[in-house]
Amino acid sequence: MGFWIIFPICLSLVSFIGTWSVYGLAFSNNHVCALTDWGNGNYCKVNYTDAGCCWVPTISSSGTYPPENSLFTATINAGSFMFLLFCIFHHAHIMERHSSQSMMSKFALVFGVIAAMGAFAAGNCNPFHVSLLHYLGAAISFMCVCFYTGILTVLTRKCALSGYEKVLYPLRMISTVIQVIVTIIYTVLFVQSEYFYIHLSAVFEWMLSMNLELFELSYAVEFFFFSSYMLSNLLNKREEEKPLMMTMS
Secondary structure (H helix, E strand, O other), X not given: OHHHHHHHHHHHHHHHHHHHHHHHHHHHOOOEOOOOOXXXXXXXXXXXXXXXXXXXXXXXXXXXXXXXXXXXXXXXXXXXXXXXXXXXXXXHHHHHHOHHHHHHHHHHHHHHHHHHHHHHHHHHOOOOOOHHHHHHHHHHHHXXXXXXXXXXXXXXXXXXXXXXXXXXXXXXXXXXXXXXXXXXXXXXXXXXXOXXXXXXXXXXXXXXXXXXXXXXXXXXXXXXXXXXXXXXXXXXXXXXXXXXXXXXX
16 A cells, blocks of 8 residues: 555656756756856847857756757656546545545546646647647646646545645645746746746746645655555446446436
């Protein structure tokens, strides 16, 4: 049973190590400016490239050019898939221990799946060549993550899965509030034209990523009490519902 504690830890580590490795490669190749450089006058502008210029160090721009773009795609794909599994596993846990909250858990699952699909689209659509799909996928993912963390925080208050909810609930509430507020600020700053504000939006984007990773990491507590039989029970319930739905139709 305690073996499942590894899953949320791996999910957080894959995202953290992967994205920062991509940034490190991009910075070493002078593809992005330094996160600590607030007054760079030699940054690349939209539809304009200059010899020696660097892009604003967002997570997306860090994975635009080779060789780091391959690692970026691999990291986002792995993170999206693991996040999708995370959503399913958590839903199975709720259905097993607190089926009375099944409707709220299903809403969370929907937002989580859409967030994973949006991140997958953003990771596989290069922001330089397929910018519309990339930013659309990223926007959908950021928005759905806000709803997902909010619903999971409410479920933490309503469902006792580990016995540590009195500690986890306020921590996740703080994390959710940060996620929502920083997402709004990031969105406003991202569309500005001045380098300072765009750079600030990049810093907020990295904050969003790390905040989500910490939120996911907190679920190592619940996953200690998770078991594979909960997944099999969830699948069995789905199989039992099919004949009933066919009868009603």
